[in-house]
Structures are given as structure tokens and as C-alpha cells.
Amino acid sequence: MKPIDILKEEHELILEMLRVLNAVCDKIDAGEKPGIERLVSIIDFIRNFADKCHHAKEEELLFPALEKAGIPREGGPVGVMLHEHTLGREYVRGMGEALEKIKAGDAKASLHFTEHARGYTTLLYAHINKENNVLFKMAEQRLDPVAENALMDGFERVEREEMGEGVHEKYHALLHELRDMYLS
Numbered sequence: 001m002k003p004i005d006i007l008k009e010e011h012e013l014i015l016e017m018l019r020v021l022n023a024v025c026d027k028i029d030a031g032e033k034p035g036i037e038r039l040v041s042i043i044d045f046i047r048n049f050a051d052k053c054h055h056a057k058e059e060e061l062l063f064p065a066l067e068k069a070g071i072p073r074e075g076g077p078v079g080v081m082l083h084e085h086t087l088g089r090e091y092v093r094g095m096g097e098a099l100e101k102i103k104a105g106d107a108k109a110s111l112h113f114t115e116h117a118r119g120y121t122t123l124l125y126a127h128i129n130k131e132n133n134v135l136f137k138m139a140e141q142r143l144d145p146v147a148e149n150a151l152m153d154g155f156e157r158v159e160r161e162e163m164g165e166g167v168h169e170k171y172h173a174l175l176h177e178l179r180d181m182y183l184s
């Protein structure tokens with residue numbers, strides 16, 4: 001398996017969680033009280049799997065490798081992707097803040113939650129689409145086998161150091177559970 005295939009697989013998992021999150025927002029907008037535990041686990045997935053694991057692989061490893069291969073950071077797709085990661089973190093921060101208010105009993109905060117969550121899903125759908133169809137295609141053309149091997153080693157290190165043993169499995173299980181609940 002090649003490093004770009006790993007990132008694409010992670011995209012599929014993130015996309016699935018975005019679909020779940022949209023379905024959760026639909027229910028909240030329809031007047032259903034959000035289950036706090038569920039919102040906590042979705043934000044945890046986004047913070048740790050989508051951001052800490054996946055975006056770290058892109059920012060710390062893939063993007064620098066692309067720069068080395070002649071794709072500039074500034075004024076090109078890499079700069080745009082980095083900017084979108086930053087915007088995504090802002091939405092996630094907003095979701096986290098809204099969640100704290102929901103926990104404190106502020107009923108209106110669920111509207112703030114859905115606002116940030118829908119902003120996040122819209123951003124990330126477009127972001128993943130651009131990576132899959134533009135940046136990753138460039139990467140597949142430009143990265144040589146030496147660069148690909150170095151990326152594979154780096155990805156393994158991120159898995160070990162940032163995620164830890166069994167954490168991926170935990171997020172897979174969560175996704176299965178939520179998918180059955182919201183998307184079937």
C-alpha cells in the first residue's frame with residue numbers, strides 16, 4: 001500500500017463521520033435534544049482522528065515532501081490546504097465551546113453547535129474532494145519511491161506516537177456504531 005492510499009482511506013472514514021454529524025444536526029434542527037455523550041464522542045473523533053492523526057500526517061509529512069518535490073507551499077494547493085485545516089480547527093473550537101454550554105444547560109447552544117458543525121462538514125467535504133482529486137494526484141505523479149518509503153515510515157511513527165495502540169480500532173468501532181444509528 002502506498003502513503004497516498006492510506007490518506008485516501010482515512011478520508012473515507014472522515015467522510016462517513018461528516019455524514020453522521022450532518023444527520024445529528026438534522027435531528028437537533030428538528031427539535032430533538034442532542035445526546036451529550038454522542039456529541040462528545042464525535043468531537044473526540046474529529047480532534048484526534050481527523051486532526052491529530054490525519055492532518056498531522058499531511059502537515060508534518062506529506063506537504064513538506066511535496067515541497068521537496070517542487071510543489072511550492074505558498075501560492076499553490078498546499079497553502080490552500082493548510083489554510084483550510086486552520087479554518088476547520090476554528091469550527092471545531094466553536095463546536096467544543098457550544099458543547100460546554102449545552103452541558104451547562106443552555107438550550108440555545110445547540111443551535112450554535114449545528115452552525116459550527118455544518119460549517120465544518122461543508123468545509124471538509126470540499127477540502128477532501130480537492131485533496132483526492134488535485135493534490136493527491138500531483139503527489140502520485142511527483143513522489144518517487146524513496147520519498148514514498150520515507151512517508152510510510154513517518155506515518156507509522158505518527159500512528160505510534162500520536163495515536164497509540166488500539167486507538168484506530170476504537171474509532172472504527174465508534175464509526176460503525178454511529179453509522180448504524182444514523183445512516184441506515
Ligand SMILES: [Fe+2]
Pocket residue numbers: 055058081085127131
Ligand atoms: Fe487536509
Ligand SMILES: [Fe+2]
Pocket residue numbers: 007011054058128131
Ligand atoms: Fe486529508
